[in-house]
Structure formats: C-alpha cells, structure tokens
Amino acid sequence: MxxxxxxxxxxxxKAYGKFLAVDNISFAVPKGMVVxxxxxxxxxxxxxxxxxxxxxxxxxxxxxxxxxxVFHDSLKVRKNLGYLPENAPLYxxxxxxxxxxxxxxxxxxxxxxxxxxxxxVTELCWLSDRKRWPISKLSKGYRQRLGIADxxxxxxxxxxxxxxxxxxxxxxxxxxxxxxxxxxxxxxxLLSTHILSEVELVCRKVIIIGRGKILxxxxxxxxxxxxxxxxxxxxxxxxxxxxxxQIRTALAAxxxxxxxxxxxxNAVCAVELSGKLDGAMREQIAAMVQxxxxxxxxxxxxxxxxxxxxxxxxxxxxxxxx
Amino acid sequence: xSTTLALARREITGLFYSPIGxxxxxxxLLFVGLLFSLLVLQxxxxxxxxxxxxxxxxxxxxxxxxxTMSLFSEEYRSGRIETLRTSPxxxxxxxxxxxxxxxxxxxxVIASSLIFILILSLFGRPDYMTVLTSYLGLLLMGxxxxxxxxxxxxxxxxxxxxxxxxxxxxxxxxxxxxxISYFLGSALGVSWAWLRTLRHVxxxxxxxxxxxxxxxxxxxxxxxxxxxxxxxxxxFLTYVVLESRKWR
Numbered sequence: 201m202x203x204x205x206x207x208x209x210x211x212x213x214k215a216y217g218k219f220l221a222v223d224n225i226s227f228a229v230p231k232g233m234v235v236x237x238x239x240x241x242x243x244x245x246x247x248x249x250x251x252x253x254x255x256x257x258x259x260x261x262x263x264x265x266x267x268x269x270v271f272h273d274s275l276k277v278r279k280n281l282g283y284l285p286e287n288a289p290l291y292x293x294x295x296x297x298x299x300x301x302x303x304x305x306x307x308x309x310x311x312x313x314x315x316x317x318x319x320x321v322t323e324l325c326w327l328s329d330r331k332r333w334p335i336s337k338l339s340k341g342y343r344q345r346l347g348i349a350d351x352x353x354x355x356x357x358x359x360x361x362x363x364x365x366x367x368x369x370x371x372x373x374x375x376x377x378x379x380x381x382x383x384x385x386x387x388x389x390l391l392s393t394h395i396l397s398e399v400e401l402v403c404r405k406v407i408i409i410g411r412g413k414i415l416x417x418x419x420x421x422x423x424x425x426x427x428x429x430x431x432x433x434x435x436x437x438x439x440x441x442x443x444x445x446q447i448r449t450a451l452a453a454x455x456x457x458x459x460x461x462x463x464x465x466n467a468v469c470a471v472e473l474s475g476k477l478d479g480a481m482r483e484q485i486a487a488m489v490q491x492x493x494x495x496x497x498x499x500x501x502x503x504x505x506x507x508x509x510x511x512x513x514x515x516x517x518x519x520x521x522x
Numbered sequence: 523x524s525t526t527l528a529l530a531r532r533e534i535t536g537l538f539y540s541p542i543g544x545x546x547x548x549x550x551l552l553f554v555g556l557l558f559s560l561l562v563l564q565x566x567x568x569x570x571x572x573x574x575x576x577x578x579x580x581x582x583x584x585x586x587x588x589x590t591m592s593l594f595s596e597e598y599r600s601g602r603i604e605t606l607r608t609s610p611x612x613x614x615x616x617x618x619x620x621x622x623x624x625x626x627x628x629x630x631v632i633a634s635s636l637i638f639i640l641i642l643s644l645f646g647r648p649d650y651m652t653v654l655t656s657y658l659g660l661l662l663m664g665x666x667x668x669x670x671x672x673x674x675x676x677x678x679x680x681x682x683x684x685x686x687x688x689x690x691x692x693x694x695x696x697x698x699x700x701x702i703s704y705f706l707g708s709a710l711g712v713s714w715a716w717l718r719t720l721r722h723v724x725x726x727x728x729x730x731x732x733x734x735x736x737x738x739x740x741x742x743x744x745x746x747x748x749x750x751x752x753x754x755x756x757x758f759l760t761y762v763v764l765e766s767r768k769w770r
Contacts, residue, residue: 253608278610289601293539305528306609
C-alpha cells in the first residue's frame with residue numbers, strides 16, 4: 201500500500217443535537233482503488249459521504265479529498281470529485297444530453313470538451329441511444345446510469361457513488377459493476393452499498409460502518425478470515441449415505457464438535473457441524489465415516505461469508521441469538 | 523460568470539418546460555388586458571398607458587410568487603440540491619443564477635404587455651419615453667418581488683408554502699400598507715405624532731407610491747433606491763438562509 205491516499209478521513213464526527221450520526225471515524229482510501237463503504241441503513245454512510253462531498257460540514261475532525269480539506273478548500277475538492285447521490289436526483293424536464301451539458305457548464309468545462317465527454321460518458325454508461333430522450337421518460341435504471349455518467353463527466357480523479365445499483369435489473373447490475381471495476385486504476389472510487397456480493401465482486405478494500413462507528417476494515421478476504429477465526433461462523437457440511445440418526449450421534453460424539461444438525465434426509469443425508477473444525481478434525485471425520493462404511497459424497501466448509509461477518513459485527517444481538 | 527449564466531438559463535427553460543410558466547403568462551396577460559381596456563383604451567381619452575403600469579403590481583403580486591416558488595423548494599424536495607451543492611459553485615453563484623433566471627422569465631412576462639402598447643399606438647401616439655421609464659419601474663419592482671419570492675423559496679421545501687408566504691408579503695407591500703396608511707390618514711382624523719410617523723413609514727414601504735412616478739415618466743432616486751435596497755435586503759437574507767441550511 202505504497203500508493204498515497206486520495207481520501208483521508210481523520211476523527212470525523214457529525215452530531216445532530218445530541219445524536220452522533222458519525223462518531224469519530226478515521227479511514228483512508230488509497231489512490232486508484234475501489235473501496236466499498238458498507239453498513240446497514242442508518243449507520244452513517246450517507247452522512248459521511250455528504251461530509252466528504254462538502255454537502256455538509258463536519259461537527260469535528262477533518263477529511264481531505266485529493267489533498268484538499270473539505271472545509272477549507274471545498275471548491276477544489278468539489279472540482280476533483282464526481283458524486284452520485286442516493287436515488288440520482290435529476291431535472292426531469294430536461295433531455296439527457298442537455299442535462300449533461302448543463303452539468304458540464306456548472307463545472308466550468310468548455311464547450312468542446314463538454315461535447316467530447318458527453319459522447320464518451322454516454323457510450324460508457326450505455327446511454328448513447330437515449331441522448332435525445334427527456335429524462336422523465338427514462339426508466340429508473342437509465343436515470344441511475346445518467347447519474348453515473350454525470351459523476352464521470354468531468355473525468356474526476358475521485359468518485360463517490362452512493363448505492364449506484366439500486367433499482368437496476370440483474371443484467372444492468374452486472375454491467376454497472378463491471379463499469380465500476382473498470383474505473384479502478386484511473387479513478388479512486390468510494391462505493392457505498394449494502395449489497396455484500398457487490399463489494400466482494402468489485403472492491404479491494406471494505407470499510408464497514410455501524411451506528412456511526414467503523415466496525416472493521418480490510419480486504420474482503422481478510423474480513424472473511426477474521427470471521428472464520430471468531431469461530432462461530434465456520435461450519436462444515438457433510439453429505440453422505442447412511443442412517444441419519446446414527447450419523448448424527450456418531451458425529452456429535454466426536455471431541456470438539458459442538459453441534460451436529462441434520463439438514464436433509466432423503467436417501468442422502470446432509471449434516472451441518474459446528475465447533476472446532478480445523479484440518480486435523482476434518483481428517484478425523486473422514487476416517488470415521490469411512491470406517492463406518494457410510495458413503496461420503498461431499499464435505500465443504502460453509503458460513504465464513506462476508507454476509508455472516510457483516511451480520512455478526514453490525515448486529516451483536518442477532519449474532520448472540522444465532 | 524458562465525456557471526451563473528448556465529444556472530439562470532436552466533431556470534428560464536425550466537419555467538418554459540412546465541405548465542406553470544404558461545399559466546403565469548396567460549393570467550398576467552388577461553389581467554393587464556383588463557387594466558388596459560378599462561383604464562387606458564377609452565374613447566376620447568388621451569393615449570396614456572400610465573394607469574396600466576401604475577396598477578400593474580396588483581397583478582404581479584399574485585403572479586410572481588408562482589414563478590419563484592419552486593426555485594429552491596423543488597431542489598430541496600427532489601434532492602437535486604445535493605448535486606448542486608456538491609458541484610464546484612459557490613452559494614453566491616447559485617443564488618445569482620436562480621435570481622437571474624427568475625428575472626429573465628419575469629422580463630418575458632412583462633414584455634408580453636408590449637402588445638397593448640402596440641394596440642395603443644394604432645389609435646394614438648403614446649409618449650414612448652414614459653413607456654420606457656414605466657418598464658424600467660416594472661423591472662426594478664420585479665427585482666424586489668423576485669427576491670422576496672426567492673427568499674421564501676429558500677426557506678422551505680414546500681412550494682405551496684413558499685408561494686403563500688411570498689404572496690402574503692407582497693400583498694402587504696402592494697395593498698395592505700397603503701390601505702392602512704390611507705385609513706390612518708383620512709378616517710381617524712387625529713394627529714398624534716407617532717401615528718403620523720407610522721403612516722409615513724407604511725406609505726414609504728408600499729409599492730404603489732413608488733411605481734406611480736415611473737408610470738408618469740419621472741425617475742426619482744428615492745423610488746430607485748427603495749426597490750434596489752429592498753431587493754438587496756432579500757437577496758442577502760436568502761444568502762444567509764442558504765448558508766445556514768448547511769449547518770443543520
């Protein structure tokens with residue numbers, strides 16, 4: 201991580217009266233990286249983003265985007281920033297190209313480069329055939345793409361996208377993710393979302409926020425590992441042929457196994473095990489199964505997903521109940 | 523400057539795209555037409571369009587709030603304020619863009635009444651210099667009215683609330699103050715000093731006494747200063763509101 205950080209957040213806090221929407225958070229987004237900003241609804245994602253994009257000033261702490269302070273050099277920050285707000289609000293009565301032209305002029309671009317960039321971004325966001333359309337006639341997916349096109353228009357080094365795939369159909373979601381993944385390297389992207397698979401697919405780093413605090417950060421793999429180390433998440437699923445209740449009692453009797461649960465039992469029986477499931481344990485299980493003469497069809501580990509991790513750390517109550 | 527103009531242009535085209543713009547234009551033309559045919563276009567009268575301009579504000583106080591109500595309110599409600607404020611523009615540019623845009627549309631509205639000057643010129647020879655000063659008066663008055671509308675629009679995300687508040691304010695300036703001062707002067711007949719001062723203040727704040735000079739071809743600095751300072755005050759207040767919204 202020798203790359204300099206493009207977004208640096210230090211002890212950022214936003215208070216609404218006594219309520220702390222964002223509580224003393226610090227993180228950094230390295231240059232050219234796509235970073236996922238993850239959290240349940242009301243965790244403070246949008247508030248943080250609004251401070252980064254200079255929409256509202258922080259109560260305390262600092263944030264620097266592209267080397268400029270969001271409070272003192274707000275105009276320079278906004279020049280270097282492309283921002284897609286939640287729900288991509290647009291002027292419905294304008295046409296697509298007309299809107300982009302307006303946005304370009306607000307950013308002080310000259311006519312020639314606006315024209316060139318409109319062609320490029322509409323191509324990039326699959327909007328070329330809709331350039332003459334009034335925005336009010338566009339579907340939600342197209343409006344979302346127009347929002348992304350707008351954020352990209354002035355080719356900013358930093359992009360902040362707030363839930364860019366909301367309202368898109370599955371193939372559009374896939375295309376949008378591909379688009380965002382392609383932006384890596386050229387742009388630094390902070391991607392806010394609560395869709396976990398999205399983060400796993402496009403982000404090299406994840407920041408998880410909950411109740412205004414940063415709960416975890418690291419690469420998706422690191423977080424999965426953390427989850428596995430916590431133990432409670434890791435599970436082993438066995439699929440074998442044999443009498444279900446015998447299998448269950450035999451497996452549960454093994455030292456280190458906390459729980460053995462039959463998931464399904466029709467001809468082939470699936471058992472889910474939890475407890476201490478390291479390599480030696482798995483070998484032991486395999487040996488035991490073979491010795492009993494049950495045909496082993498599959499043994500796989502399950503549960504150490506980002507989703508599990510997310511639920512665990514964002515909602516301690518639910519994790520305890522599980 | 524070019525960003526301010528881009529914002530202004532969008533406001534004007536926005537009003538022309540929406541039905542509100544045309545409704546405003548139609549209502550204005552209808553009532554100016556009434557003023558014209560009742561007060562100006564009379565058999566044997568001199569070709570003086572003065573009364574049409576002198577009482578023009580009675581129409582505009584009900585028309586301008588509908589032009590200005592959406593300027594900021596709609597941006598707040600739709601969330602577009604977020605795209606605007608995260609663009610590299612200052613609050614002052616935003617304010618000026620909105621103001622100039624609304625003024626541009628206002629100019630189109632008042633220019634539509636030129637049709638009546640044209641009709642008048644078919645029957646007689648109005649004094650064109652007076653017409654010119656009258657339009658200058660309308661323009662200055664428009665700056666005051668639009669800035670009041672802009673202020674209330676910046677205060678709320680509800681368009682109707684913005685329109686009603688600016689309408690009430692304009693009715694006070696356009697009708698109420700003058701009526702009260704007239705009532706205090708004639709009906710009471712007492713001459714307490716503070717009452718007389720109040721009367722003068724109210725009369726100074728009323729729109730009509732300032733418009734009448736323009737409609738007679740008189741350019742009085744007092745009238746010009748009144749409209750300009752009023753507009754400046756409300757633009758400043760709007761700026762304060764915009765700044766303060768950030769901190770909430």
